[in-house]
Amino acid sequence: xxxxxxxxxxxxxxxxxxxxxxxxxxxxxxxxxxxxxxxxxxxxxxxxxxxxxxxxxxxxxxxxxxxxxxxxxxxxxxxxxxxxxxxxxxxxxxxxxxxxxxxxxxxxxxxxxxxxxxxxxxxxxxxxxxxxxxxxxxxxxxxxxxxxxxxxxxxxxxxxxxxxxxxxxxxxxxxxxxxxxxxxxxxxxxxxxxxxxxxxxxxxxxxxxxxxxxxxxxxxxxxxxxxxxxxxxxxxxxxxxxxxxxxxxxxxxxxxxxxxxxxxxxxxxxxxxxxxxxxxxxxxxxxxxxxxxxxxxxxxxxxxxxxxxxxxxxxxxxxxxxxxxxxxxxxxxxxxxxxxxxxxxxxxxxxxxxxxxxxxxxxxxxxxxxxxxxxxxxxxxxxxxxxxxxxxxxxxxxxxxxxxxxxxxxxxxxxxxxxxxxxx
Numbered sequence: 001x002x003x004x005x006x007x008x009x010x011x012x013x014x015x016x017x018x019x020x021x022x023x024x025x026x027x028x029x030x031x032x033x034x035x036x037x038x039x040x041x042x043x044x045x046x047x048x049x050x051x052x053x054x055x056x057x058x059x060x061x062x063x064x065x066x067x068x069x070x071x072x073x074x075x076x077x078x079x080x081x082x083x084x085x086x087x088x089x090x091x092x093x094x095x096x097x098x099x100x101x102x103x104x105x106x107x108x109x110x111x112x113x114x115x116x117x118x119x120x121x122x123x124x125x126x127x128x129x130x131x132x133x134x135x136x137x138x139x140x141x142x143x144x145x146x147x148x149x150x151x152x153x154x155x156x157x158x159x160x161x162x163x164x165x166x167x168x169x170x171x172x173x174x175x176x177x178x179x180x181x182x183x184x185x186x187x188x189x190x191x192x193x194x195x196x197x198x199x200x201x202x203x204x205x206x207x208x209x210x211x212x213x214x215x216x217x218x219x220x221x222x223x224x225x226x227x228x229x230x231x232x233x234x235x236x237x238x239x240x241x242x243x244x245x246x247x248x249x250x251x252x253x254x255x256x257x258x259x260x261x262x263x264x265x266x267x268x269x270x271x272x273x274x275x276x277x278x279x280x281x282x283x284x285x286x287x288x289x290x291x292x293x294x295x296x297x298x299x300x301x302x303x304x305x306x307x308x309x310x311x312x313x314x315x316x317x318x319x320x321x322x323x324x325x326x327x328x329x330x331x332x333x334x335x336x337x338x339x340x341x342x343x344x345x346x347x348x349x350x351x352x353x354x355x356x357x358x359x360x361x362x363x364x365x366x367x368x369x370x371x372x373x374x375x376x377x378x379x380x381x382x383x384x385x386x387x388x389x390x391x392x393x394x395x396x397x398x399x400x401x402x403x404x405x406x407x408x409x410x411x412x413x414x415x416x417x418x419x420x421x422x423x424x
Contacts, residue, residue, distance in 0.1 A: 001035075001079055001081075001095075001097060001098045001100050003033075003035055003077055003079075003100060006033040006075065008031050008032050008033045008075060009031075009032055009033070009103040009104060009340070010032075010033045010034075010035060010101070010102050010103045010104070011027065011032050011033070011034050011035070011102070011103065011104045011105075011106065011336065012035045012037065012093060012100065012102040012104070012105050012106065013034065013035070013036045013037065013106045013108060014037050014038075014083050014093070014105070014106065014107050014108060014109055014271070015037075015038060015107070015108035015109045015110055015304075015306075016036060016037075016038035016040070016042075016043050016066045016078075017043065017044075017046075017108060017109075017110045017304060017305075017325065018304060018322045018325040018326045018329070019108040019110075019303035019304035019305075019325035019326065019328055019329040020036060020038070020106070020108035020303070020304075020329065021043055021066075021069060021329070021391070022325065022326040022327075022328075022329025022330050022333070023106060023108070023303065023329035023330070023332055023333050024036055024069070024070055024073065024076060025069075025073075025329075025333075026329065026330050026332075026333025026334065026337075027073075027076075027333050027336065027337070028070075028072075028073040028074075028076065029073070029074060030336075030337055030340070031340060032075065032336065032340070033075045033076075033077075034070075034073070034075060034076040034077070035076075035077045035078075035079065035100065035102075036066065036070065036076065036077070036078045036079075037078075037079050037081045037083060037093075037095065038066060038078075038080070038081075039080070039081065039082040040066075040080075041065060041066055041067065041078075041080050042063040042064060042065055042066060043063065043064045043065075043066055043069065043391055044062065044063055044130065044131055045062040045063070045064075045386075045389070045390055045391065045395075046129070046322070047170075047322065047386060048062045048386065048390075048399070049062070049128055049129070049130075049131070049133075049134045049171075050128065050134075050171060050174050050175040050178055051178065052131065052134040052135065052138065052414075053128055053134040053135075053137040053138050053141070053175065053178075054138070054141070054175070054178040054179060054182060054412065055138060055142075055182070055412040055413070055414045055415035055416070056178065056402065056403075056406060056412045056414065057399060057402055057414060058414045059131045059134070059135060061395050061398040061399050061402065062131075062390070062395065062399070063131060064391040064392045064395060066078050068392070069391065079095075079097065080097075081095040081096055081097045081098075082095060082096045083095050083109075083271055084096060084271075084272065085271065085272040085273045086105065086107075086271055086272070086273030086274050086300075087273060088273060088274070088297065088300065091103070091105075091299070093105070102299075103299065104299050104300075104301070104336065105299065105300045105301070106300075106301045106302070106303060106332065107271065107274065107286065107294070107300070107301070107302040107303070107306055107307075108302070108303040108304050108306065108325070108329070109268070109269040109270075109271065109305075109306050110268075110269055110304060110305045110306065111129070111266040111267060111268050111269060111283075111305035111306070111320055112129055112266065112267060112269050113127040113128075113129050113262060113265070113266060113267075114264075114265035114266050114267035114283065115262065115265075116265060118240075118241070120241045120242055120243060121239070121241070121242050121260075121262055123244075124242050124243060124244040124260070124423070125166070125242055125260040125261065125262040126140065126259065126260065126261045126262065127261075127262055128171065128175070128261065128263065129266070135418065135419065135421075136421040137261065137421075138414075138415070138416075138417075139417045139418070139419060139420055139421040140259060140421045140423070141163075141179075141259065142415055142416075142417050143417060143420065143421065144160040144161065144258055144259060145160070145161070145187070145190075145191055145194065147160055148160040148161055148191075148194060149191065149193065149194055155256075157198075158198060158200075158256065159245065159256045159257055159258050160258050160259075161196075161198055161199045161200065162199075162200045162202070162255065162256060162257040162258070162259075163179055163199075163200065163201050163202065163257065163259050163261070164202045164204060164239075164247055164255045164257045164259070164260045164261065165179075165201070165202065165203050165204065165261045165263060166204045166239050166260065166261065166262050166263060166264045167204075167205070167262065167263035167264035167265070168203055168204075168205030168206075168207070168209075168210030168211065168212070168233075168235075169210075169211065169212070169213070169263065169264075170211065170355070170356075170357040171263040172203055172205075172210075172261075172263040172264075173203070173210055173211060173222055173226065173357050173359060174357055174358055174359070175261065175263065176201055176203040176226055176231045176359075177225070177226060177229060177231070177358065177359040177360035177363065178360065179201045179231075180201050180226070180229035180230055180231050180360060181229065181360050181361060182412065183196060183199045183201065183230065184229070184230070185410040185411070186410075186411065186412060186415070187199065190415075200232065201230065201231045201232065202231075202232045202234060202255060202257075203226065203231055203232070203233050203234065204234045204237050204238075204239060204249070204255075205233070205234065205235050205236075205237070206236070206237065206238045206264070207235070207236065208235055208236055209223070209235065210222055210223055210226075210233065210235070211357060211365070213319065213355065214355055214357070214365065214367050215367050215372055217372060217374070218357075218365040218366075218367050218372065218374065221365050221374040221375075222357060222359055222365050222374075225359040225360065225363040225365075226359055229359070229360055229363075234253065237249050237250065237251055237253055238250045239255075239260070239264075242260050244258075244423060245257075245258070247260055258423075266283070266305065266320055267283040267284045267285075268283055268284040268285045268286070268305055268306040269284075269305075269306060270284045270286075270306075274286060274294065274300070278295070278296075279294065279295055279296070281308040281310075281317070282308070282316065282317075283308075283320075284306075285305070285306060285307060285308035285317060286302040286306055286307055286308060287308050287310075288301070288302050288307045288308060288309050289309070290309065290311070290347035290348055291335060291345040291346075291347060291348070292307065292309070292328060292331070292332045292335070292348060301332055303325055303328045303329050303332060304320075304324065304325030304328060304329070305320040305325065307328065309328075309348065313350075314350065318350055319355075321355075322389065323352075323353055324350055327348070327350060327351065328348060328350075331346070331348045332348075334346065352369060353368070353369070354366065354367050354368035354369055355367050356378065356381065356382045356385065357382075358379060358382045358383075361379075361407065361410075362375070362376045362379050363375065363376075363379060364378035364379035364381070364382045365378055366378040366381055366382065383403060386399075387399060387400055
């Protein structure tokens with residue numbers, strides 16, 4: 001890998017997500033050699049992936065080069081690599097570009113879509129956890145409308161314009177709202193010779209309310225917002241099978257659709273060598289203590305989605321969201337600095353800054369620690385928070401300008417089929 005030898009302890013960080021970047025920032029200019037590994041050369045701001053999928057933003061506005069993040073950090077190195085195995089006995093990692101020893105290892109690999117072992121859904125539905133997946137979804141959505149124009153089969157046309165989103169969490173709710181706005185404001189102009197009133201957007205949730213992690217008032221208001229946009233909200237329904245044409249559920253309800261988007265769950269990305277059953281908890285998350293140490297190891301840590309840190313307030317671990325990952329990365333950085341100074345670790349305490357979801361133009365819900373509000377003000381707060389946490393001044397400016405333009409013109413300029421997507 002051509003990482004130089006150093007008298008400083010070597011810390012390898014696997015993953016350039018929110019947790020990994022937060023930790024690297026905290027360790028800058030400290031007496032450590034930091035090696036950051038990721039199979040992509042960019043950090044993805046995942047909360048805005050749905051806007052890439054629906055043509056609201058181009059992917060480069062929510063991605064940021066990892067090398068640009070660390071270019072002013074001395075003794076910090078980035079390598080484009082996929083980690084294949086962790087050798088805990090010899091304190092080294094095996095990657096597709098070579099082997100590297102470590103003094104401390106931090107696993108921050110994040111999460112991926114969880115299909116819960118359902119092979120038909122895995123093979124035929126669309127996921128949205130990465131930029132390539134979002135671009136595939138964008139292409140498929142637009143290709144469906146192009147195909148709907150060409151077919152004389154009314155049954156096929158209905159299926160092409162029927163969208164099913166499985167999962168009523170923030171991702172599903174925000175995607176449903178974005179598609180509803182496309183149906184209302186863009187499709188009639190782009191496809192005047194197509195009866196776009198026939199477009200159906202279905203949000204399917206397995207429990208009795210959408211946004212189950214938020215307050216009941218937020219869930220109720222979000223559902224009202226979606227219904228006002230024409231979204232069909234289905235509750236207490238679980239999709240069991242999908243063959244690419246027909247989705248069957250645990251009830252008599254069936255959906256004939258060419259596009260089923262799976263947003264119903266995530267699981268941690270595990271790595272060989274740390275995948276023993278005794279190390280893993282629900283969703284393949286690594287069991288860690290309050291100091292982020294993986295069970296049974298003092299020099300191996302885990303952050304973010306991949307870490308299961310159970311406490312009295314969070315018996316199932318912290319939410320698999322950006323805020324816990326960033327706070328954990330900062331706390332671990334402080335602890336490693338304390339360790340180098342001969343001091344003891346301090347336990348992690350998560351500060352819940354609240355949760356938000358946007359449903360569309362002037363419509364959002366927000367649950368903050370002391371306040372709960374919905375509507376236009378929540379929408380402005382949602383925009384401000386997301387702009388603030390984007391990495392890079394250029395990205396913030398581009399996203400802000402796009403949002404202002406889209407708001408004034410009621411348009412989404414990035415509805416481009418850059419690379420056609422064909423379902424298998």
